[in-house]
Amino acid sequence: xxxxxxxxxxxxxxxxxxxxxxxxxxxxxxxxxxxxxxxxxxxxxxxxxxxxxxxxxxxxxxxxxxxxxxxxxxxxxxxxxxxxxxxxxxxxxxxxxxxxxxxxxxxxxxxxxxxxxxxxxxxxxxxxxxxxxxxxxxxxxxxxxxxxxxxxxxxxxxxxxxxxxxxxxxxxxxxxxxxxxxxxxxxxxxxxxxxxxxxxxxxxxxxxxxxxxxxxxxxxxxxxxxxxxxxxxxxxxxxxxxxxxxxxxxxxxxxxxxxxxxxxxxxxxxxxxxxxxxxxxxxxxxxxxxxxxxxxxxxxxxxxxxxxxxxxxxxxxxxxxxxxxxxxxxxxxxxxxxxxxxxxxxxxxxxxxxxxxxxxxxxxxxxxxxxxxxxxxxxxxxxxxxxxxxxxxxxxxxxxxxxxxxxxxxxxxxxxxxxxxxxxxxxxxxxxxxxxxxxxxxxxxxxxxxxxxxxxxxx
Numbered sequence: 001x002x003x004x005x006x007x008x009x010x011x012x013x014x015x016x017x018x019x020x021x022x023x024x025x026x027x028x029x030x031x032x033x034x035x036x037x038x039x040x041x042x043x044x045x046x047x048x049x050x051x052x053x054x055x056x057x058x059x060x061x062x063x064x065x066x067x068x069x070x071x072x073x074x075x076x077x078x079x080x081x082x083x084x085x086x087x088x089x090x091x092x093x094x095x096x097x098x099x100x101x102x103x104x105x106x107x108x109x110x111x112x113x114x115x116x117x118x119x120x121x122x123x124x125x126x127x128x129x130x131x132x133x134x135x136x137x138x139x140x141x142x143x144x145x146x147x148x149x150x151x152x153x154x155x156x157x158x159x160x161x162x163x164x165x166x167x168x169x170x171x172x173x174x175x176x177x178x179x180x181x182x183x184x185x186x187x188x189x190x191x192x193x194x195x196x197x198x199x200x201x202x203x204x205x206x207x208x209x210x211x212x213x214x215x216x217x218x219x220x221x222x223x224x225x226x227x228x229x230x231x232x233x234x235x236x237x238x239x240x241x242x243x244x245x246x247x248x249x250x251x252x253x254x255x256x257x258x259x260x261x262x263x264x265x266x267x268x269x270x271x272x273x274x275x276x277x278x279x280x281x282x283x284x285x286x287x288x289x290x291x292x293x294x295x296x297x298x299x300x301x302x303x304x305x306x307x308x309x310x311x312x313x314x315x316x317x318x319x320x321x322x323x324x325x326x327x328x329x330x331x332x333x334x335x336x337x338x339x340x341x342x343x344x345x346x347x348x349x350x351x352x353x354x355x356x357x358x359x360x361x362x363x364x365x366x367x368x369x370x371x372x373x374x375x376x377x378x379x380x381x382x383x384x385x386x387x388x389x390x391x392x393x394x395x396x397x398x399x400x401x402x403x404x405x406x407x408x409x410x411x412x413x414x415x416x417x418x419x420x421x422x423x424x425x426x427x428x429x430x431x432x433x434x435x436x437x438x439x440x441x442x443x444x445x446x447x448x449x450x451x452x453x454x455x456x457x458x459x
Contacts, residue, residue: 012333019306021168023298024176035183039190040204041356045284046130047201048358050137052287053121054145056272057114060265061106065153067261068098069160070308071254071396075246076164077309081316089232090242092161094250099153102258107146114142121276121283130280137201144205151209151216158219164309165230170222178215182207256396260404267407271433274415278426281362285353285426288366292352293373296345300381303334304388311392320454323392327448331385338381345374368427376434383437386444393453402444410436 041048072091079087110117118138122131159171188196189203199206227233276283307330314323349370353363390399411433418429447453 012329014310015303015306015330015333018168018309019302021172022163022305023302024172035186038355039186040201041288041358043190043200045358045362046133047137048287048356049280049283050134051141051201051204052283052290053118053134053138054142056121056269057110057117057142058145060262060269061102061110061149062152063261063265064102064106064258065099065156067258068102068254069095069156070261070391071257072098072250073160073164073308074253074312074391074393075250076161077312077392078316080165081313085231086241087246088161088165089234089236090246091250092157092232092236093240093242094247095157095161096154096236098254099157100150103149103153106149110142110146115139118142120273122280134280141201141205144202144209148209148212151212155212155216155219158216158223161232162219162223162230163305164312165232167229170219174215174218174222177218178211181214182211185210253396256400257391260396260400263404264407267404267412270412271415274412274419275426275430277419278429281359281365282426284358284362285365285369288353288356288358288362289369289373292366292370293345296341296374296377297380299341300334300338300377300384303330303337303381304384307331307334307385308388308392311389315393315454324451324454327389331382331389331448334385335378335381339378342374342377345377346371349374365426369430372427372431372434376431376437379434379437379441383440383444386441386448389448390444390453395453398447398452402440402447406440406443410439 040051072094076088076091079091115135118135122135155174159174162168162171185207186204188194189199189207190201191203192198196203223230223233224236272283272286275286307327310330311323311327314320314326350367352370353366356363356366387399387403390402414436415429415433418424418432424432
């Protein structure tokens with residue numbers, strides 16, 4: 001084991017160089033999101049539930065954008081590994097076009113089906129009139145949040161390209177700046193400080209939209225004023241290098257990832273809908289759990305992103321054997337590190353819900369669910385590392401089967417049966433559904449060891 005870790009030290013250093021800026025960026029984002037959530041929670045439990053429902057729906061859109069960026073990003077990283085600036089430019093043009101298309105689709109879907117989607121989360125037990133109030137709060141919040149979809153999508157196109165070309169600092173700075181803007185404006189607009197109107201949860205939505213325009217502004221201004229550093233920016237909007245052949249090739253790789261992210265996020269939304277059958281208290285508790293766990297999940301998510309970038313760059317230079325050797329070491333390093341984070345999360349699980357202005361029953365339930373999430377965090381870290389490894393070589397159909405395929409064939413049916421046809425309480429139900437990911441660990445490691453992902457897409 002000692003020999004294994006010693007031989008992996010160069011890979012561990014490289015992963016930390018890539019992962020730490022992503023971790024800082026995501027960590028600050030999720031920590032501020034938690035503070036935002038706490039501020040919204042101070043307004044009231046029903047308002048918090050309305051915001052929680054909309055945010056779960058927004059995750060579906062966000063992950064569709066990430067899926068589209070990720071598919072093109074495989075090409076970006078491999079083109080960068082080959083020092084092909086024209087190829088990088090082509091992939092960025094693809095990202096920009098596709099992100100605009102997805103934004104239009106997303107807005108149309110939320111405008112036409114928003115009320116029905118919100119109503120799906122309001123099926124559990126609730127006092128008279130509470131469902132109607134939560135639905136109204138959610139609809140008002142959603143209407144404002146739609147304005148922020150456009151800058152969010154374009155920001156991801158810029159930020160992902162910079163990260164895949166080995167610049168993690170500027171995306172980190174832009175995101176950290178945006179979340180600080182969001183935090184300050186939340187304080188002002190939610191509670192009506194410094195002479196501003198007291199807008200409640202609508203103030204939270206307004207602050208989010210403004211912060212997304214701030215993030216996009218930083219990325220665009222920086223990238224276009226540093227064309228020597230980013231040669232692929234030259235003529236980005238005026239001279240297309242995106243050929244029909246490359247467009248087709250990227251789309252064939254990207255579509256399974258886009259569909260995967262859409263189905264996976266829809267699967268997560270469905271799981272939350274199954275949990276909501278147990279009542280509005282569960283909706284509030286799951287919101288707290290999601291917010292807190294997102295802060296801690298930053299570690300293994302950042303490690304996964306770093307694994308994907310490192311292995312893609314290795315494959316782009318033709319170092320397949322080196323990539324295979326690195327994959328196993330990076331996987332176990334990610335899991336080993338996350339164990340310590342999971343222990344910390346268990347220790348502090350009873351404290352986080354106390355910050356929220358809600359009932360003791362909801363606090364107790366949230367504390368128990370946070371502990372369950374922490375216990376399964378190493379399992380999630382393992383599956384996440386497997387996912388990004390498989391994705392690095394462009395084998396997106398395999399990642400589709402491994403990720404969203406598993407959610408819809410195992411996790412969602414299991415949750416549906418437990419929520420509708422049994423009286424299993426929410427905490428053991430949550431644990432049973434998370435434990436199914438152990439099967440996913442076995443499948444992911446088997447795919448990795450077979451080496452089916454060792455593929456260069458830019459040859």
